[in-house]
Amino acid sequence: MSASASGKHEECYSAGKVFGLTGGVGTGKSTVTEWLRALYRLPVIDADEVARQVVEPGTLGYWLLRMWLGRGYFRREESATESRWVLDRSRVAQRVFADAWVRFGLNALLRPLILSRIVWRLFLLRYVASVKTPILLDAPLLFESRLHWICAVTLVVYCRADQQRERLRQRHPEWSDAEIEQRIRAQWPLERKLLRADVRVDNCGERVAVRERVVAAYTDAQAIARRRAKRRENILFGVVAIALLLVFSVATYRGRHLQPMPFRTRWDRPAPDTKG
Numbered sequence: 290m291s292a293s294a295s296g297k298h299e300e301c302y303s304a305g306k307v308f309g310l311t312g313g314v315g316t317g318k319s320t321v322t323e324w325l326r327a328l329y330r331l332p333v334i335d336a337d338e339v340a341r342q343v344v345e346p347g348t349l350g351y352w353l354l355r356m357w358l359g360r361g362y363f364r365r366e367e368s369a370t371e372s373r374w375v376l377d378r379s380r381v382a383q384r385v386f387a388d389a390w391v392r393f394g395l396n397a398l399l400r401p402l403i404l405s406r407i408v409w410r411l412f413l414l415r416y417v418a419s420v421k422t423p424i425l426l427d428a429p430l431l432f433e434s435r436l437h438w439i440c441a442v443t444l445v446v447y448c449r450a451d452q453q454r455e456r457l458r459q460r461h462p463e464w465s466d467a468e469i470e471q472r473i474r475a476q477w478p479l480e481r482k483l484l485r486a487d488v489r490v491d492n493c494g495e496r497v498a499v500r501e502r503v504v505a506a507y508t509d510a511q512a513i514a515r516r517r518a519k520r521r522e523n524i525l526f527g528v529v530a531i532a533l534l535l536v537f538s539v540a541t542y543r544g545r546h547l548q549p550m551p552f553r554t555r556w557d558r559p560a561p562d563t564k565g
């Protein structure tokens with residue numbers, strides 16, 4: 290097989306497979322996702338973006354939140370053509386990240402909507418668009434919401450705790466230090482996520498150095514996906530072989546031990562004497 294043909298053959302192992310990417314809040318998931326999208330042209334599903342779509346005005350999520358939280362958590366948005374009530378995200382965030390029970394309620398309401406939309410998008414990409422590359426799922430709560438069950442490989446982006454806080458301060462100047470701590474505490478500790486990770490992406494250094502690590506991490510992820518796909522193929526082959534062997538042995542066993550038929554068939558009769 291030529292090099293390119295074998296490369297194509299190897300690539301097909303990860304075609305349409307879900308590579309789940311997660312990490313702590315502000316550790317650099319979106320940055321790494323953007324690099325992977327640009328370097329390998331991977332289709333990306335961003336769970337934060339999906340979470341925003343499911344509460345757009347007029348959707349089921351919007352009305353569920355409106356009934357549950359009340360009108361006080363919505364604000365009027367004026368545009369040139371229309372005026373509508375939209376979710377006041379910063380007010381909701383203040384309440385949700387300060388109170389674990391409210392967060393539990395919000396998750397219970399929105400998670401089924403978010404998960405079903407993600408699964409539907411994956412289905413379209415894999416079976417309708419037939420993508421030839423892995424699909425990158427960028428989800429901050431990948432493990433917490435059990436989304437890793439549908440992933441072939443999981444990648445966790447991490448940086449030092451002080452860098453995480455500093456980057457969040459720069460990215461969201463509107464968040465107070467207390468709010469940053471609340472957001473961090475609202476998720477699994479980064480160490481716990483790292484323990485579950487198949488591949489760890491170190492985002493502690495300068496951007497240029499990190500970019501190279503991202504390439505290495507993607508290569509590792511592909512190798513793991515390929516290994517797992519081959520193992521699954523081997524298991525499937527083994528199960529089918531054992532099943533066939535069983536069927537064959539049962540059939541031949543019955544054949545050998547069957548009682549002779551109680552009547553003579555045409556073939557059992559002795560041949561007529563033709564010698565004269």
Ligand SMILES: CC(C)(COP(=O)(O)OP(=O)(O)OC[C@H]1O[C@@H](n2cnc3c(N)ncnc32)[C@H](O)[C@@H]1O)[C@@H](O)C(=O)NCCC(=O)NCCS
Pocket residue numbers: 313314315336337340378379381382385392395396399403428429430431434472475476
């Ligand atoms: C509470 C909301 C309205 C706050 O909106 P806001 O614009 O301030 O934040 P944004 O959506 O950009 O999220 C920023 C980060 O907060 C963290 N975060 C968001 N929701 C949660 C949550 N329920 N639990 C823990 N962390 C969360 C994530 O790391 C996320 O990347 C919003 O985050 C939301 O609707 N969250 C519930 C949906 C959800 O679970 N999203 C995560 C999808 S895996």
Ligand SMILES: Nc1ncnc2c1ncn2[C@@H]1O[C@H](COP(=O)(O)OP(=O)(O)OP(=O)(O)O)[C@@H](O)[C@H]1O
Pocket residue numbers: 312313314315316317318319320321337429456457459460492493494495496499
């Ligand atoms: N290697 C790096 N060096 C310096 N700054 C970085 C690096 N990686 C990311 N950043 C910056 O840190 C901030 C957070 O990064 P990013 O938005 O990618 O994190 P995130 O995990 O997606 O955050 P969130 O959970 O809020 O969605 C951004 O302002 C980004 O520009």
